[in-house]
Amino acid sequence: MGLSSISIALSGSGGAGVMTAGAMLLEAAAHAGYYGLFSRLSGPQVRGGEAAALLRISTQPVETPADAYDILFAVDWGQFERFAAEIPLGKHSTVLCDPHQGAPPASIASDGAIVREVALAQLAKAIPGGRPNMVALGAISAIVGLPHDSLAAVVKHIIGRKGEPALAASTAAIDAGFSAAGTLGFERALSAPKVSQTRWMITGDEALGMGALEGGIRFLAGYPITPATELIEWLTPELPRLGGRMVQAEDELASINMALGASFGGVPSMTVTSGPGLSLMVESLGLAAAAEIPVLVIDVMRGGPSTGLPTKTEQGDLNLAIYGAHGDAPRLVLAPTSILDGLATARWAAQLAEALQTPAIVLGDQLTGQARIIVDQPVPGNGAGNMLSRLTAGPAEAGAYRRYALTESGVSPMAIPGTRGGQWIAEGLSHGERGTPSSAARDHVAQQDKRLRKLEGFDFGARWADVEGDGDTAVITWGSSTSPARDAIRRLGANRRRIRLIALRLIAPLRPQLLRAALAGVKKSVVIELNHSGQLFRYLRGLTDFDAEIASYARSGPLPLTAQEIENHLMQWSAA
Amino acid sequence: MNNPGTSAALAKYLPRDFKSDLHPVWCPGCGDFGVVAALTRALAQLDRPAEEIAVVSGIGCSSRLPAYTSAYGFHGVHGRALPTAIGLKLARPDLEVIAVGGDGDGYSIGGNHFLHACRRNVDMLYLVMDNRVYGMTKGQPSPTTEADWECSMAPRGTGLAPFNPMVLALAAGANFVARGFTYDPNGLARLIVEAIRWPGFSFLEVLSPCPTFRPEQKDWKRLAHAGLQEGFGDVAQATAALFADDGFGTGVFYRGSRSPDLPAALPAATAGLSDIASQFQV
Numbered sequence: 001m002g003l004s005s006i007s008i009a010l011s012g013s014g015g016a017g018v019m020t021a022g023a024m025l026l027e028a029a030a031h032a033g034y035y036g037l038f039s040r041l042s043g044p045q046v047r048g049g050e051a052a053a054l055l056r057i058s059t060q061p062v063e064t065p066a067d068a069y070d071i072l073f074a075v076d077w078g079q080f081e082r083f084a085a086e087i088p089l090g091k092h093s094t095v096l097c098d099p100h101q102g103a104p105p106a107s108i109a110s111d112g113a114i115v116r117e118v119a120l121a122q123l124a125k126a127i128p129g130g131r132p133n134m135v136a137l138g139a140i141s142a143i144v145g146l147p148h149d150s151l152a153a154v155v156k157h158i159i160g161r162k163g164e165p166a167l168a169a170s171t172a173a174i175d176a177g178f179s180a181a182g183t184l185g186f187e188r189a190l191s192a193p194k195v196s197q198t199r200w201m202i203t204g205d206e207a208l209g210m211g212a213l214e215g216g217i218r219f220l221a222g223y224p225i226t227p228a229t230e231l232i233e234w235l236t237p238e239l240p241r242l243g244g245r246m247v248q249a250e251d252e253l254a255s256i257n258m259a260l261g262a263s264f265g266g267v268p269s270m271t272v273t274s275g276p277g278l279s280l281m282v283e284s285l286g287l288a289a290a291a292e293i294p295v296l297v298i299d300v301m302r303g304g305p306s307t308g309l310p311t312k313t314e315q316g317d318l319n320l321a322i323y324g325a326h327g328d329a330p331r332l333v334l335a336p337t338s339i340l341d342g343l344a345t346a347r348w349a350a351q352l353a354e355a356l357q358t359p360a361i362v363l364g365d366q367l368t369g370q371a372r373i374i375v376d377q378p379v380p381g382n383g384a385g386n387m388l389s390r391l392t393a394g395p396a397e398a399g400a401y402r403r404y405a406l407t408e409s410g411v412s413p414m415a416i417p418g419t420r421g422g423q424w425i426a427e428g429l430s431h432g433e434r435g436t437p438s439s440a441a442r443d444h445v446a447q448q449d450k451r452l453r454k455l456e457g458f459d460f461g462a463r464w465a466d467v468e469g470d471g472d473t474a475v476i477t478w479g480s481s482t483s484p485a486r487d488a489i490r491r492l493g494a495n496r497r498r499i500r501l502i503a504l505r506l507i508a509p510l511r512p513q514l515l516r517a518a519l520a521g522v523k524k525s526v527v528i529e530l531n532h533s534g535q536l537f538r539y540l541r542g543l544t545d546f547d548a549e550i551a552s553y554a555r556s557g558p559l560p561l562t563a564q565e566i567e568n569h570l571m572q573w574s575a576a
Numbered sequence: 577m578n579n580p581g582t583s584a585a586l587a588k589y590l591p592r593d594f595k596s597d598l599h600p601v602w603c604p605g606c607g608d609f610g611v612v613a614a615l616t617r618a619l620a621q622l623d624r625p626a627e628e629i630a631v632v633s634g635i636g637c638s639s640r641l642p643a644y645t646s647a648y649g650f651h652g653v654h655g656r657a658l659p660t661a662i663g664l665k666l667a668r669p670d671l672e673v674i675a676v677g678g679d680g681d682g683y684s685i686g687g688n689h690f691l692h693a694c695r696r697n698v699d700m701l702y703l704v705m706d707n708r709v710y711g712m713t714k715g716q717p718s719p720t721t722e723a724d725w726e727c728s729m730a731p732r733g734t735g736l737a738p739f740n741p742m743v744l745a746l747a748a749g750a751n752f753v754a755r756g757f758t759y760d761p762n763g764l765a766r767l768i769v770e771a772i773r774w775p776g777f778s779f780l781e782v783l784s785p786c787p788t789f790r791p792e793q794k795d796w797k798r799l800a801h802a803g804l805q806e807g808f809g810d811v812a813q814a815t816a817a818l819f820a821d822d823g824f825g826t827g828v829f830y831r832g833s834r835s836p837d838l839p840a841a842l843p844a845a846t847a848g849l850s851d852i853a854s855q856f857q858v
Contacts, residue, residue, distance in 0.1 A: 030858040200856040210856075214849055219667045221659075238852050243845035245666055247838070250692035254659035257652060261632065261663030264650055265671065269663070287653050377857065380850070398646075399597075417648040417664075417671055420627045425642050425649035428635075436598065436643065437651075 002191035005058035006144050007066035009087045010136065013078025014042065014049045017133030021075075022053020023372070024137055024154050029057045030201045030374045031150040033193035037062050037339075039371040041083055042311050050079035052087060057144060059193050061375060063338055063483035067564040069093055070188055072113070073140055075120060075132050076101040086559060089113045094186065096139070098122075098132065116186055123176045129169030130176070138177025145189030148178065198377040200340075204368035205231040207342030208298055209238070212270055214343070215350025216389070217296060218244030219269040221258035223251055226310040227366040228274045228300035235272070252277035256284040260293050264426050266392075266416035268354055270296035275304045275317050278324070278361075285359050286325035289451060291426040292404070292414070294353040294360075294390060298346065301365040303557050312558030313367035315479055318535040321361045322508045328448060330455050332360035333508035335479035337466045339373045345505055348463060351388035356454050357411060363507075367560050368480045390414060396421035402433040406446055410454030455509045464506040467518045471498030473574050474518075474525035478504045478536050480560070481528045487563035488570060499570060507536070512544040524549040526573060528566060532556045591616040594626055596646050601637075607784030607793075608638050608705050610758035615674075615703070616645065617761065618768035622672065629672045632661035634686060637712050638678040638705035638784065647674075655685030658693040658702065665700050669840045672772065679706040683719040683741055690741070694748035697776040697836045701768065704741065704779075705758070707786035707793065715789035727789075742781055742829060743818050746811050751776030751832040753814065754807070755825065757800040758784045763826060770828065776836050783824065799824040807831050 008025070010018040019040060026038040036057040043049040054069075056062050068090040074080065074097040084107040089095070093113040097104055098120040108115065118139055120132035141151050151174060159170040181187075202210075209231050220239055222232040232246070239246045244267075249255040255271040263269040273281065278299045288295050303309025304316045321333045332352050336345040346362050353360035393401060393413035403424035405412040415422020429437040430444045438444070466482075469489065477485045482503040489499045502518050502525075519525060525548065527537040534554035541550065553569055555561075594616040602608050619629060629647035633639035635654035642649030648671075652660045661675035675693075682690055682704045693702060708725075710716040716729045720741065724733035745753050752774040756764035764782065771778035783800060785793035803825025808814040814830035 027858075199858040201858050202856045206856070210853060213852065219663070221663060240843040241845065241847040241852065242849070243843055245838075245842060247663070247666060249659065250688055253656060254662075254689055254692070257656040257659040258663030258666070260652070261650065261660035261665075262667030263663075264648075264660075265630075265664045265668035267667040269667065283653050284656065291650075291652075374858065380853075415648075417630050417668060418627055420625065423627055423646055423648050425651050427643075427651050428653060429651065437640075 002145065002189045004060060004191055005056060005062065005066065006071070006188055006190055007069045008055045008057070008140060008144070009052050009069045009072045010055070010075065010140070011050070011052040011072065011080055011087065012075035012133070014045055014051045016051070016075045016078070017131060018051050018053045018075055021133040021137040022055055024158055025055060025140060026372060026374065027154045027158070027201065028141060028146050028150040030199055031153055032146050033195035034058060034190065034374065035061045036374040037065065037371060039065065039367065041086055043079065043082060044311055050082050052083060054087070057190060059191050063373070064487045064563050067562060071096060071140065071143070073136050074101070074104070075136055077105060081105050081107060116184055118180055118184065123180060124173055127169060127172045127176060129165060130173040134170045134173035135177035135180070138174035139181040142178045142181035143187050145187070199374050200377045201372060201374050202340065203370060203372045204339040204342050204364055205300065205370065206234055207340055208336070208346045208362060208364050208369070209235045211343040211346030212296060212298065212350050213238060213242060215296070215347040216268040216354065217270045217350050218242060219259065219262040219267045220246045220272065221249045221255040221262070222246070222272045223249050223255050223277060225274045225277050227302055227370060228272050228298070230370065231272050231298065231300060252280040253284070256281040256295070256297070259295050260284060260288055263293050263295050264417070268294065268350060270298065270350070272298045272300070274300050274302050275320070276307065278317060278320055282320065282324035285331060286327060286329040287428045288359040289325065289329035289331055290428050292357040292412070292451070293426060294357050296350045296353050297359060297361045299361060299363050300369045301363060309558050311366065313365045313480070313530065313560060314557030315363070315365060315481065315530040316532070316535070316557070317363060318478070318507070318531065318539070321363055322539060330452050331358050331508065332356065332455070332506070333363065334360065334506055335363045335504070336368070337482045337503040337505055339368050339371055340375050340378065342368070343378065354390040355388035355411070356458060357390065357414060358451070358455065363479055365480050392416055393419065393422050395419055403435040404431060404433050404447060404450070406433060406450055409457060410450045460506055460511065464504070464511045464514055465518065466501070466503040466505065468501040469498060471500045472521055472523045474500040474502055474522040475570070476502045476504065476525055476527045476536070476540070478507055478529060481530055484561045484563045485528050485566050488566035491563065491567055492570060510539070510543045515540070515544055519546070519548070522548055524551070524574070526551045526553050528553045528561065530555065530557050530561050587620065588623055589620040591620045594619040594646050596644050598643050600644050601640055603788045605787035606637070607707060607758040607786065608641065610761050610764070611638070611703070611705055611782055611784060612641060612644050614758070614761040614764035615768060617765040618772070619647070621769050622772065624672055628670070629674070630664055632664065632673065632675045633657045634677050634681040636678040636681045636710070638676060639681055641676050655681055656689065657681065658686060658689040661700060662693060662696060662698050665698050666838060669842065673700045674772070675700065675702045677704060679704060679708060679718040679720045680710045683739070687719070691744065691748045694745050694750040694777055694779065696838070697749055697751055697834055698838065699776055699836055699840055701771045701778045701780060703768065703782060705782050705784035706741070707784050707790060708738070709786050709789045711786050711789055740818060742779070743815055745779040746815050746818070746830055749834065750779040751834050752778035752828070753830040754780050754828040755803070756780060756782045757796070757826050758782055759797055759800070760826065767828070774831060776832065776834055796824065801825060803827045804829055809833065
């Protein structure tokens with residue numbers, strides 16, 4: 001009887017290759033038919049410093065790391081102490097390490113974990129071109145019972161690109177590790193996987209990027225920023241394949257304005273950034289709202305404020321996303337309710353931006369963006385709904401077109417450059433219906449009303465939130481706080497504690513009536529999020545009349561919220 | 577018409593086809609009136625209808641210009657005319673895209689974009705109406721204001737030497753660099769036409785006096801003079817000519833042969849969404 005799930009941390013100094021080994025381990029698990037999750041832990045150093053690949057491999061779908069790691073495999077101990085807190089170990093954990101890398105740090109001993117030694121460096125040294133990370137990969141694969149075939153296929157796929165000598169060296173190193181594991185007298189074998197359907201292996205960033213493309217985005221302007229760069233880099237080759245274009249801008253001010261220019265040209269456009277970049281963009285978010293130019297902004301959040309924690313996670317940009325801009329500048333703010341849901345949420349956000357002619361901000365984060373997950377392949381088009389698109393204006397008699405016509409829905413047909421008689425000026429100044437600047441109070445008020453009306457009056461349907469379960473206690477989450485909460489609720493359910501989950505996908509405009517309906521019968525609810533001040537909690541309190549008690553569970557990143565932590569909190573709090 | 581050999585009766589478009597019915601907010605005597613006149617004359621010679629032209633600007637007196645044409649326009653935020661225009665041109669290479677603005681918008685708050693637009697060399701015109709002052713905020717020094725010009729914000733002058741935007745444009749890689757004068761609308765219109773037609777990023781600096789805050793600029797009528805007309809194809813020679821110039825020489829200083837870094841046309845699609853999604857399959 002094998003294990004249904006195992007959690008593994010591969011750690012080493014930057015350059016030791018633990019990320020490569022981790023990615024290969026995940027791919028081998030996928031090849032063998034397991035589900036899994038791989039997330040990255042790294043310090044701010046570009047090269048060197050500390051790094052860890054965090055994996056969970058399971059026979060069941062998984063969205064979150066386990067409470068404690070079953071195995072920590074340290075290729076070396078370089079800077080390990082810096083992130084020891086992020087790799088929880090317990091009495092049942094096993095630490096594998098190389099005796100030639102020195103004794104394990106004190107924190108390891110205090111966790112009570114069992115330490116076993118594998119002479120990684122020595123084994124690697126015996127192989128020309130052999131590297132300790134590949135020996136570790138072989139050893140860990142054998143320990144968890146991954147088939148050698150799966151490993152061989154992955155090595156060929158990933159290392160094969162580097163040429164025959166590299167492939168031979170890696171294969172030999174992996175085989176050495178595989179054999180060495182047999183002499184350890186230690187195994188943590190997984191049960192055989194249940195392979196039913198085609199699986200996908202995808203990162204949170206890739207899901208967001210693919211969703212944006214499916215939503216119709218064909219222009220991207222971006223500026224490098226950790227941890228959003230990977231998403232820009234993923235989109236860079238894909239956009240031209242679809243006939244689109246990517247531009248590396250000189251800064252984020254340029255990124256957002258390039259996207260606005262392209263969108264004005266009729267091409268659905270986006271930019272991708274992280275907190276500091278979003279801070280720079282807010283003036284132009286106001287412009288997009290005022291001039292009614294659609295644009296998709298994906299913010300892969302990191303710890304803030306200021307430069308904050310570039311490589312680590314936090315859900316701290318919600319206030320900025322909802323409110324960032326002077327004046328009242330209504331916009332859409334969305335967040336995926338799982339790693340894979342980035343696909344559906346970004347797709348929907350791109351279309352909503354087009355349909356409502358306003359900026360849409362999707363809040364991803366480092367934790368889920370850089371995490372790679374093995375999931376069942378989504379059914380194509382599932383949950384996509386009807387394709388929403390921009391309402392455009394056809395040719396008109398000169399002088400007849402009113403770009404900012406005060407329509408009932410608030411959405412006015414937009415003439416795309418090239419349309420005869422449709423000439424208009426995208427205008428950041430207050431304006432009348434024709435778009436001509438106007439400082440008249442009635443024009444200002446009428447246009448403010450119109451811009452709010454188009455968001456407030458739109459039928460967003462059922463996708464505003466994932467509402468799961470029917471207990472009289474509710475947990476409200478957004479973004480990456482959802483998966484650990486969902487896990488915690490599942491565990492409590494096993495103990496007959498029924499808790500309702502409301503994971504908001506559409507955060508702005510808020511749907512207070514729908515939220516109240518989803519909370520019907522709830523006696524108390526708690527808003528769970530990874531930021532210091534409880535940004536969603538405050539926002540919800542400001543806009544919704546709650547019939548029952550509502551509490552906040554919020555704390556700073558970068559340590560991710562865990563299912564265990566949420567479970568403990570829910571036990572204490574709901575008993576109180 | 578200023579195009580010799582073409583009579584107005586034969587022309588497909590007239591300057592008035594490119595003028596809107598809005599009356600500019602500018603002060604009487606503002607140099608920018610002459611720029612609108614020259615621009616509409618130039619556009620009439622391009623043989624393209626107004627709906628295929630887009631004029632993009634930021635904030636400032638001269639940035640109000642798009643609304644005074646009958647083209648599509650974008651009156652964006654302060655300093656960001658160039659990225660907006662570049663985004664539009666890259667997404668819609670079929671359009672004629674022109675960015676306009678003033679010295680504060682283009683050289684101060686938008687200075688970084690100016691350098692990178694020159695370097696990027698996208699096929700478009702950037703026309704700056706330089707009056708060496710912030711007019712809309714009622715008279716503060718800009719990056720091209722003389723060091724000793726006195727105003728409330730700099731009672732004894734800034735003490736800072738103005739920079740030469742044309743030299744910067746050359747150094748940063750603009751493919752066409754010229755100077756025009758608003759009181760010579762025919763000459764200015766000729767420069768605009770050539771700048772638009774020249775491949776790559778064309779930078780046209782226009783001396784455009786501010787009678788309200790810089791009344792002494794009336795003198796520019798006397799100071800402006802026909803400078804180079806042939807220009808140089810060599811950056812070093814063009815730069816030397818600009819350093820030797822008194823800042824009032826009009827004409828073309830540089831015609832480059834750099835090809836744009838990004839291809840003008842959008843790529844043809846070679847894949848569908850399902851092809852892209854197939855990479856996720858295990």
